[in-house]
Amino acid sequence: MRIGFLGPRGTFTEEAATRYYQGQDVVLTPFPSIVAVMDAVMDGRVDRGVVPIENSIEGSVTLTLDGLLENPDLFVEGGMVLPVEQNLIGLPGAKKADLREVWSHPQAIAQCRRYLRELGVEVKTFDSTAAAAMALARDRRPEVGVIAPALSARTFSLDILERGIQDYQPNHTRFGVLRRGPAADPRADKTMLLITPCEEHYGVLASLLNVLAAFRLNLTWIESRPTRRRLGTYQFLLDVDGGIHEEAVAKAISVIETIGHDVRVLGSYRTVAL
Numbered sequence: 001m002r003i004g005f006l007g008p009r010g011t012f013t014e015e016a017a018t019r020y021y022q023g024q025d026v027v028l029t030p031f032p033s034i035v036a037v038m039d040a041v042m043d044g045r046v047d048r049g050v051v052p053i054e055n056s057i058e059g060s061v062t063l064t065l066d067g068l069l070e071n072p073d074l075f076v077e078g079g080m081v082l083p084v085e086q087n088l089i090g091l092p093g094a095k096k097a098d099l100r101e102v103w104s105h106p107q108a109i110a111q112c113r114r115y116l117r118e119l120g121v122e123v124k125t126f127d128s129t130a131a132a133a134m135a136l137a138r139d140r141r142p143e144v145g146v147i148a149p150a151l152s153a154r155t156f157s158l159d160i161l162e163r164g165i166q167d168y169q170p171n172h173t174r175f176g177v178l179r180r181g182p183a184a185d186p187r188a189d190k191t192m193l194l195i196t197p198c199e200e201h202y203g204v205l206a207s208l209l210n211v212l213a214a215f216r217l218n219l220t221w222i223e224s225r226p227t228r229r230r231l232g233t234y235q236f237l238l239d240v241d242g243g244i245h246e247e248a249v250a251k252a253i254s255v256i257e258t259i260g261h262d263v264r265v266l267g268s269y270r271t272v273a274l
């Protein structure tokens, strides 16, 4: 099976994908952005795509969520949670005290906000942590550091100047495996839904949540994204415990639809801890 992931080699996403598919006959191919991974899944260059969904410090990865909203043929097939250790990385021989700039992905930068303020450096963003590490290995600037996984340092022959620099412990990122077209996994224990409320009146969100509560469905994640039609109007992404094959999940969806809200099932899947 061909698996695309947010690259280049050396990202947290590569680490997650490698561990998730360990022992399976897969070919892992890096893509330069989350959008590029999704495009590759959509046009069949890869069978599955691994992308970050949310982080325990910084929250949701909106590029991934918006990609799911915009591509009705994309579905979540699996999930995985990876412990994330951020590191300050530099050229071999570089010193933390000499750094003037730090490069990384916005999610990694946000996980180390306090650390970076204390370091007092200029910050530059890249499409992934490993993209920043690759740029440093190419530009050879001793006054630049990157925030990236240890895997990035190994991949690009860079030095780790300091380990575990995220502002909070523990730090976890949840990744999703995307595929084209829905899948029915009988072992699924979570269902991801996109709910677009039919109209705005008081209690719209409460009406959705009340249905889930009535069916005793545990809500494990909720995120709102703008409808992009008008300021102040939203769509909701939710994860509930239980696969789509479970009666309570199927019934709750049908009741929410009866109320008049639009429901799209984005996936029914299992999540593993890596």
Ligand SMILES: O=C(O)C(=O)C[C@]1(C(=O)O)C=C[C@@H](O)C=C1
Pocket (backbone or CB within 6 Å): 006, 010, 011, 012, 013, 014, 052, 054, 055, 061, 084, 105, 107, 108, 127, 128, 129, 130, 149, 173
């Ligand atoms: O840049 C990477 O290494 C990624 O895999 C992306 C990403 C993310 O978007 O959340 C993955 C895990 C970390 O939370 C930081 C960055």
